[in-house]
Amino acid sequence: MIGLTDFLLVSAALFCTGLYMVVSKNNAVQILIGIELMLNAAILNLVAFGRFDKINNGGQVFALFAIVLAAATTAVALAIILNVYRRYKTIDPGKINTLGD
């Protein structure tokens, strides 16, 4: 059996990679990928702890919910990115500093 600390360390590394991407990238798509990495780190933790819950399956069920939430978020975020590109002709979040009209 793999210990919980190993899973936690892997997910911490993935989370910090995602954090680095969110903070440092200047492309909205790459920031979105960073957010996905952070979400996946959280799901890994849910699954690792969910092994000790055989009757209720709390961890696994909420991991499923988190995956579905991530899908919904990504669809909306990509629609927003496309809209922003159509209006400003750039998707660098640092250059988008005016209101819609």
Add this chain to the structure above:
Amino acid sequence: MSMVKILFYVMATVAVFSGLYVAASKNLVRSIFMFFVTLLALAGLYVIALADFVAITQIVIYVGGILVLILFAFMLSGKETLEAVQQQKDRFISLSKLPSVLLALLFFAVMAYVFYNSGADNLTWTKQAVQTGQVIKANESLIENIGVNLMTRYLLPFEAISILLLLALVGAAHLSRKEQQA
């Protein structure tokens, strides 16, 4: 060293290093395709954590859905996205990236410190679960149990998430439609 341990370390290494490559790559398409590898390695880690259904869902939704969506958005938004990426400096760690690298490394140090000191391997409730036989074993399938739980114990979150999914669908369709000439 057992087979499971070797597989775990292989999967973990692949996941972490492909994640680092995704973060470090200058080419957006390359980093998106490397993100495939990260997600597949994570699905392998879920299998090792004995959550096969979550692993299948991960492959179907993330690899089949979200990444294709990201690729579509990337192709629709044209050349500008590529140029924005390639304007970055070619050095490995440029000075402007130093604060974010520092932030991520310090955050990782804090998290690793907390994980080592919290003693996650001998928590009381996990020990209790081991004693009362509540641990999922490798030779049993719990997919039926997940289905039953989803429809009984977790019915309210299930309904809430379906409404949210509908809202996100309508919202995304509304946001990405063509502008009306008004």
